[in-house]
Amino acid sequence: MSWLIEPFASNAFMLRALIAGALVSIVCGVVGTYIVLRGLAFIGDALAHGVLPGVAVAILLGIPGIIGAAVSAVVMIGGISVITRKSNLSSDTAIGLLFISMLALGVIIVSRSTSFSGDLVRILFGEILGINTQSVILQAIATVVILITVAICERPFLLLCFNPEQAQISGFSSRLYHNIMLAMIALAVVISFQTVGTMLVFGMLIAPAGAAALLARRIRTMMVYSSLFGLVSVFSGLLISYFFNFSAGSTIVLVASLIFFAVLLFKTIQNSRQKQKAVISHD
């Protein structure tokens, strides 16, 4: 069984990757729960891809990509908010418009520079094996911020999931807490893209939370399941990539997706057995 531990014990970069991946799992597990329950998958996807121009500009300017990603996320959320308020268009349309605009801008910036070939792969698919201690510390801080936000805003967030009108009637501004939730999603995307990349961060937000939603009876339990599924994905994904020389970020997200399909299969079989039992007892 030493092969389970040895890669992390003897390689500092693997240990850092595991810690960073664990933090991504917790953040995406918690934030992804709200994305799944509130049907915010599209905005999660749009944010994950929409940070590309900010990251690209940051790299061109020689500043940390995380700053560029944060600026992009703020521009996107602000833009979506302005379009939905100033027009009768649905938020989906506003998100789609910002999504394609930002993605197109990112691709144009990247295509204009010859120095981007390696960086683009890094942006899109992450560099979990090359993550440094400073980034891990930054991720840890963001994780604590997100967990504190969720602990404080648990009630309005729950009401928003249940019915935004009930949040408003209960004295919690649904717009304010919706925006806090969006900011939390943006923060999760910004701190996770370095680890699993902009293309795959969305998978970590959706797949573990989707699997957890099939099993959990309470929202807190769903967050725990979701984080655990993420942790299993990170641990096994890193091991597989280590031994088979696969892309680490992609392997992690693929494992997370496979866990979702395994849980779905399990629930489908379980439900059909329960129905059969019910029919037999009825007969």
Next chain:
Amino acid sequence: MTEPLKTSSPVISARSLNIGYRDETIVSDINFTLDRHQSLALIGTNGSGKSTLLKTLVGLLPAVSGSLEVFGQNPGLVTRRIAYLSQFQSSGFILPLRAVDVVTMGRYANAGLTGRLSGEDQDIVQTSMKRMGVEKLRDKTLRSLSSGQQQRVYIAQTLARQADLLILDEPTTGLDAAAREIYQQMLRDELCRGASIVVATHDIQEAMDCSLTMLLARKVVAVGRGEKVVTPEALLQTFGITITLGKKPGITVIEREHSHDHPCDD
């Protein structure tokens, strides 16, 4: 759990009120007053303006123009005194919540963002579930309940608010006969407590049991005591079809057993 309220009347006062969305007026020139112990039923076809009026009373929609006071203030300022049961509950089949969690949400307005839910809050939740006959479903997940059971849980959540004004948008949707009886008893109890109720309904009999009835058809067809305003002519204007009063069981009953204004005297 059902202590008499100490609020002063009128609970709602609407004068030349126009309601709608942004610049589009749905119903204009609404005038009525609702006092404590009183209930108002809104009847009309789909799209007649019932839900729009309810949302305006709750403060979810601003009035287009005119005067509207709830407890003497702008409705948006008194949301904590109002319980609202909306017509559509979202994500009922997705959310991993137990019935008790849903009802507990009714206490969040009192507890605030981080205030601790007290033992009294738990008692209120328990009592509210009992009143709607869903106490045995306490630990069942919301998605495992039938739509009628879910509706009873939602009504229990509304009760848990212990609000001075209950705004109910088609609350009997999906309820069977027994659940409707439980619901009717709940309404009588709430009125006895001193609460006021505004309910949108398609059930003309339920509307006739209220202190006041308002017939809506993107305009106020009539408002007043049910036996006076619910006439075949008014129903024709409201629904566009002829409804024969008192002849078809389940559609309309003019005779009422209880007094409108003193439900606690029975």
